[in-house]
Amino acid sequence: MIRLDQVSYTYTNSISPVIKNITLTVEAGEKLVVLGKNGSGKSTLARLMNASLVPDAGNLTVNGLNSRQAENRRIIRQQVSLLGAMPDHGFVSNIVEEDIAFGPENLGLSPSDIRKRVDTALNLVSMEDYAAYPPYLLSGGQKQRIALAGMLAMQPAGMIIDESLDMLSRQGRTEIINLLLEINRKQATTLVLITQNLEDIWWADRVAILERGELKLLSTPRQLLSQLQLIEEMGLELLQITRIIQNINQTAGTAIPTDITDLNTLVEILCPLL
Numbered sequence: 189m190i191r192l193d194q195v196s197y198t199y200t201n202s203i204s205p206v207i208k209n210i211t212l213t214v215e216a217g218e219k220l221v222v223l224g225k226n227g228s229g230k231s232t233l234a235r236l237m238n239a240s241l242v243p244d245a246g247n248l249t250v251n252g253l254n255s256r257q258a259e260n261r262r263i264i265r266q267q268v269s270l271l272g273a274m275p276d277h278g279f280v281s282n283i284v285e286e287d288i289a290f291g292p293e294n295l296g297l298s299p300s301d302i303r304k305r306v307d308t309a310l311n312l313v314s315m316e317d318y319a320a321y322p323p324y325l326l327s328g329g330q331k332q333r334i335a336l337a338g339m340l341a342m343q344p345a346g347m348i349i350d351e352s353l354d355m356l357s358r359q360g361r362t363e364i365i366n367l368l369l370e371i372n373r374k375q376a377t378t379l380v381l382i383t384q385n386l387e388d389i390w391w392a393d394r395v396a397i398l399e400r401g402e403l404k405l406l407s408t409p410r411q412l413l414s415q416l417q418l419i420e421e422m423g424l425e426l427l428q429i430t431r432i433i434q435n436i437n438q439t440a441g442t443a444i445p446t447d448i449t450d451l452n453t454l455v456e457i458l459c460p461l462l
């Protein structure tokens with residue numbers, strides 16, 4: 189669906205390229221996680237993927253539409269929605285439901301279809317009680333839910349979530365990720381999640397790691413979790429269970445695989461050793 193062919197990007201005021209020669213295809217219906225340290229280029233990559241930015245070398249196409257052509261950009265932005273980290277900048281109305289209706293209105297839908305989309309989206313993010321609220325009175329996590337509802341109401345074929353779940357509690361994040369996965373399953377939506385939290389990667393088909401604008405690694409979540417050194421080099425925090433396994437291996441001289449993510453599996457491995 190989203191195809192990058194040797195894409196590079198330099199901001200007008202940056203000294204060196206921020207995205208360097210990235211070739212990557214995100215398939216329709218795929219679930220991709222993008223990881224990387226602060227400043228590694230994740231948000232820039234996201235903006236390129238929805239044609240908010242245009243590569244200065246290489247090509248980026250969405251369903252065959254090249255973002256170089258100005259007339260394609262609006263269509264690309266409708267097909268690939270980007271939810272940024274700071275929803276405050278995104279609110280266009282002082283009433284939550286009007287804010288969510290804004291996108292569907294621009295799609296030229298009928299008032300009753302717009303109503304349905306707004307209600308469904310509010311339900312999906314469990315915010316139906318806040319339909320008449322001003323967004324600025326909401327908590328950070330609630331704002332993120334409303335921003336997400338605005339995206340869901342557009343029913344885009346692709347969704348890029350750029351660190352927009354950070355204000356949510358762990359339970360809230362899991363809830364939203366499960367919701368996104370359900371939409372992905374039912375509607376074959378393409379999902380790109382940008383995060384620095386290894387807890388959020390278990391469901392992904394693939395994980396891409398960016399380092400200083402380069403695509404450093406493309407792997408599955410399990411492959412990544414078996415490369416502890418790389419994770420530490422990336423400055424990412426290990427999962428709690430990985431740290432436990434690491435401690436056991438170091439103190440007991442065992443070689444328990446570090447890609448285990450659930451406690452039951454670990455217990456099954458440990459019991460015969462005791």
Ligand SMILES: Nc1ncnc2c1ncn2[C@@H]1O[C@H](COP(=O)(O)OP(=O)(O)OP(=O)(O)O)[C@@H](O)[C@H]1O
Nearest residue numbers: 199201202206224225226227228229230231232233
């Ligand atoms: N509008 C801009 N103008 C100039 N330079 C920018 C702009 N936005 C980002 N940069 C620079 O581009 C590089 C990559 O930034 P980007 O925001 O893509 O990284 P990121 O991986 O999303 O970081 P973070 O984890 O902090 O969100 C950084 O060095 C940053 O300073």
Ligand SMILES: [Mg+2]
Nearest residue numbers: 230231232351
């Ligand atoms: Mg960013």
